[in-house]
Amino acid sequence: MTDLWVWGLLAPASVAVGLWVWQRMHPVSFWYLVGFPLRMLMIYGTWRSVASGCGLSRRKRRWRWTFPGLGDEPMAARHVVTLDQRRKLRRVDVERAPRIGLIRPTRQGFQVSIRLHKGQTPEDYVRVLDKLAHAWRVHSVRLASWEPGRIVLVATLTDPLAKVPFPAAPDGLLRVRVGLLDTGEPFVIDFRTVPHWMIVGATQSGKSNLINALFVGLAPQPVALVGFDLKGGVELAPYERRLSALATERAECIALLADLIGVIKDRMALCRTYRVRNIWQPGLPDAERPIPIVLLVDEVAELFLMADKKKEQEEVSALATRLLRVAQIGRAFGIYLVVCGQRIGSDLGSGVTALRAQLTGRICHKVNDEETAKMALGDMDPAALAAARKIPASMPGTSVVIGADGRWRRMRSAYVSENEADAAADTWTHLAPSWEDLTGRASADPVDASDVTPEELAEFSASTSA
Template sequence: MRRRTVISVAQSRRLRRVEVERAPRLGFIRPTRLGFRVGVRLHDGQTPEDYVRVLDKLAHAWKVHSVRLASWKPGKVVLVATLADPLAHVTLPVLSDGLLRVRVGLMDTGAPFVIDFRAIPHWLNVGATQSGKSNLANALFVGLAPQPVALVGFDLKGGVEFTPYEGRMSALATERDECAELLAGLIGIIKYRMALCRRHRVKNIWHPRLPEAARPMPLVLLVDEVAELFLMADPKAEKDAVAAVSTRLLRVAQLGRAFGVYLVVCGQRVGSDLGPGVTALRAQLTGRVCHMVNDDETAKMALGDMDPGAVVAAREISPAMPGTAVVIGSEGRWHRMRSAHVLEEQAEAAAAEYAHLAPSWAELTRGAVASDDLDPDEVDEFTAPDLEDLPV
């Protein structure tokens, strides 16, 4: 027998009263360090996205620097207003913030922006010349230098970016062929660590059951001018070399997290026209940092697959604010960020001071065999590590 749904008179009237474009019902206004926050009760038919679309209008109406949606729950959103731009002056005296954590800058919320490789293992950092991309890399290097972390560099500008820091690096490649060789070594390191985890019946090198004495040192690979890895002056002659580098780099990105191998990929221009390898690599780089760029394609490649609104914000970055970027991190929402200004001399001093912490490439690859091949059974077993196994 067919059942009929009965709608009461009260429900029917309520359905007819739904109207999205209505003035907000504001709650108590509470002061914050940078401005104020206010709760807003949603009318029937309204959603948080209705307020996201008019945040700029609210900022002008309230005569404040910016308004953002801080949080929401059914029927209510919380808006936070900032009276002045917190990114006008950024000072972070201490960059290192624990193992594989570096406070590289300040967010528009007033909170430090932290690159935490344990939370987000791989990052994409794009920006035009003089946008602050290299400064961010310097800040990251200074923060990682005093930590028990191995650093490996790919500097496709002929070594001018990372050579001054070579003393703290375990290896530095400046040509595509050298990068291909080091990537083969990194795949060998991953395979060796896979075998180590299998012997101890754990899914990643951070598992509590893995003895501390057996835990391998984490490794961060810094790649500058990634486009040079994929560009081909002569497609016939260079196609195989580019394919080898692309495949190896993608494998490192896919499997590195569980075995303590992390990526920071930097570039002035990163677009889909560089080939499918770049798009596939981009999918593995969950953390995104987009400084001022010269073209829409790079902004879309960095942010478009996560939040189209972030692309618009990135294209509005002023050249008068070097170091400013739109970032997407662990929250999955975009924010404006400005990195702390780190002089090259500071990074060079950190490289010299902590050079004794850098393991040699021979030490890192001891027991590992450079390889292009990964056993499909190993890949299936380890590509999705259980995050619950990570110690808090």
């Protein structure tokens, strides 16, 4: 008898310990063989009540057997018992859950397709994703794709951003994998698709780390890097060896921008000669193709802040005009911008709003107020703005980004320490062209600071159009 008790307790305990060890040592095989089948049973078993609780079910008129003598409750045909004499076939309202398809396991959770009821749209499901995540006991549920009448939901068991094992790495010319999306896919900054980027976030939210990640990915590429760092150079000076130029004063920035406008004019002439509209078109011989330039601007507010002095106002106005011009026409001539700051709002000056409109790529780290999130993410879904404010301080480097499909996602940058970025600067120093080589003029040469005029632009467009 005692033996029976001992075995009765020991057997389940050893099975539980065995499962626990299996799950710890081989989480993926445990998930596919044990966790997923159990989860699938739970989801199918509770789908009617979950859909009803989330407001996804629809009331429909159906023929049903009813039992007037038993409180006149409508009952499904499968509940018919022996009260044949009293039953009556009547049309009643029944609740129908949307039809749920086959649940498929993924490495991080599962995905399931759902057939929409008539009158439903994917947005009806987006509104209740949080409720579904709680009901299914998963970290998050997102809408992965849709086609008319059908959506696919993807559930993630744990937060993939809790630990980003993803190293920042180059992913092709002017493409850098800087972090991980909450979908488990890499997040790529691709300058040839999205030429100009804006990185916003409160202090200690992870902006500099993202710049480090970007730097480590760009350093091994044949790309010229230019830095504006008005925080006295503390952020970008350590990487100066790999930069073609670094400006730490506003006057220096203005001079470098004048040079960049000169570069644009030279490249414009080159494109005109070969009758191409940008430096990437195949009509331009590879030997003639100029090196792309990425301009990193750290803490943009410092560029625009001014005292009442007239000289400063003139400086800021010259800087704003040139930076805007580079943003407007630089893309075709291989000049790309990354602008970083705590706030990039109109309160900094009139030029800022126009500059912001040119920065298509948006990365919004943790911000403290909705206004700043709006500045970065525009009039996105209010949930995106709320998500940017809710990023926990314990997860620096996490941000809200707008994906290629126009939907917002959470992203966390790969952690890149200053030492790693320093080492990359050391290793790839030889890839940094000198400013003189880049601009085609000796530093003592007077700079042609005149802007690219609209007439010049029109002439360029006319001469390169076929």
